[in-house]
Amino acid sequence: MKKKEKILIVEDEFIVANDLRLILQKAGYETSGIASSVEQAQKLIDQKKPDWVLLDIILKGQLTGIDLARDLKQKNIPFLYISANTNQSILEKVKETKPYGFLVKPFRERDLLVMLEIARYRYTIEIEPTASSLSENLSIEGIIGTSPSFMNSLEKVRIVAPTDTSVLILGESGTGKERIAQVVHQRSARSSKPMITINCGALPISLIESELFGHEKGSFTGAVNRRIGKFELANQSTIFLDEVGELPPEVQVKLLRVLQEKEIERIGGDATIKVDVRIIAATNRNLEKEVAEGRFRLDLYYRLNVFPITLPPLRERREDIPLLAEYFLEKFSAKTGKRIDTISPQAVNQLNNYSWPGNIRELEHLMERSVLLATGSQIEEIPLPAVSFLPSQEQPTHIKTMDEMERDHILNALKICGGKVFGLGGAAEILNLPPATLYSKMKKLGIKQGYK
The missing domain is CATH 3.40.50.2300 (Response regulator)
Known part of the structure; x- marks a missing residue:
């Protein structure tokens, strides 16, 4: 017994x-x-x-x-x-x-019993990792870093990737959550099929349910054909729900049912469709706070948070900044055909002293811009925005949060572009972001479209 x-x-x-x-x-x-x-x-x-x-x-x-x-x-x-x-x-x-x-x-x-069940499962995975998962060297294109905080995150990737466990990836915008999701999928038994990705924050509320679960022809105005949803497409593979914290409550209920029952219903359909899907979700929100304030379902949080992996912001892994900069230097030098071999000590100092509100994504974009602007074989200066520097001789009376800094940065770009979000000369172009991602950030930060 x-x-x-x-x-x-x-x-x-x-x-x-x-x-x-x-x-x-x-x-x-x-x-x-x-x-x-x-x-x-x-x-x-x-x-x-x-x-x-x-x-x-x-x-x-x-x-x-x-x-x-x-x-x-x-x-x-x-x-x-x-x-x-x-x-x-x-x-x-x-x-x-x-x-x-x-x-x-x-x-x-x-709620208590579900939380206990999931907690026990998480604990079992952590104390009984598979030997093969720990002995492998995680050497994958684009995964760069040796800092203790980042290595701790990678250790969790090694442990959970070979299993079918749901994974919740937490971290600020630009920390590489989608890249880590890809690694988890690539190291799983489902890797022979493509991972299906959906950005939950980039879709209008009216379309999210159809995107996730599909719809039948004639199920609503404009449904001229049957649509296969992302969950059906991800059958026997992995679905990556990026920005899962943006899901509206009515869709959270349906997602919970998929996790519990492993079946979906297309909008307008009367049949249930069994799906075998591994869930990887990601968010830059504090989901515990969202739960406490009633914006995110507690039971869904438990189902998603079976195995959390937190990615540290770049400012907390500063020893990795030169490594990442060198990686992006090689990448963009090869892409542009330029022969740029080194980064000057002054430029390295700039990188080390910057606050990195946009994390790795911002570093990548700045290194690409630096390579394009370089006239010799060395990067002499990094074109950093001035907004995130704190002069050493002055102590600020108020230090802005990362959200405040990101909001100011986007508003500044919109002001320069006369309120234009996408297209030639739009804010998305100068920020080097996909328009859908910029719209998602604007929605999250309370920036109205049409700002001028």
Whole structure:
């Protein structure tokens, strides 16, 4: 008979703690007790040796659940948070402790059990990686970097790629989320078929459902032919849902059903179609915050967040900047036919001291521009925008967020282009972005089309 997993409940509200105990026992778990403070929890951990800990944040005494989480990390005991506290600064501290789940109070019994099921699966994958996945050297075109934070992300790619597990790739715009999704697909058993990609933030709401699930002829005005949706096209392959945090609530419900039932219905159709699809999703949004504020479904978040991979922003992996710059120098020198071999120390210094709001994508575009502008065999200067420099002798009274800086940058481009978004001389061209991506960024940042 399989041994029951022991779960310690750390919760200072007795009614909530008792409800948790009853739910867990009914589901076949064994509870190791209830603690209302960190000190009491530490004693029970030493005595009962729990397999998992359910952890509230605000507890009795001076120490918080986040303090206990750090202790649990040292002892290699997996844990999940259950809290009503969704303050942004608290969520950032929670994320630093790398929990296996975060459940917002009040919660349903089903939410708790699904979160536990997924957390246990994630933990199993992490502690029992396949030997082949760890022994391989991840050497793939365009994957450059040796910084510890980036190598940690690549290690997760090695672990999860050979499985069929859903993957959620997190990171700021321009950190390479789609490239990592491609690597996960290329290293899976589904690699013989193409990965199907859809940008959930670049489509009008009226078209998203049709794009994902397809429609039958005559199902709505303008549906003159049957359309096969992206999920059907991705059968026995992988679908990459970029900017999944942009999905409207009604589509989130239907996506959840696909994940649970592994079947779709075309709009206007009366038959269900079975699909065998691996999901890789990506977002630059804080989905825990989106869940807490009611914009993203908690149950869908659990289904997508089976195995998260966070890509660090370029400013947090500065040792990789020269490597990436050299890679792009070689790429664009070959593309243009120019013989440019080196980057001057002054230009390297520019690269190292820039804040990189656009991350790797911005570095790539700037290196391409530098190669085009170069007149000799060396890059002498990088044409950096002045907006992101902070003079060393001046301390700013307000440091802009990355979203604020990106918004200012796009508004400046639109102003230069007289409000023109795409086409010759449009903002998309001078920013070196696909028009759909620029529209998506404008929507996210609250920039109205037609700005002048």
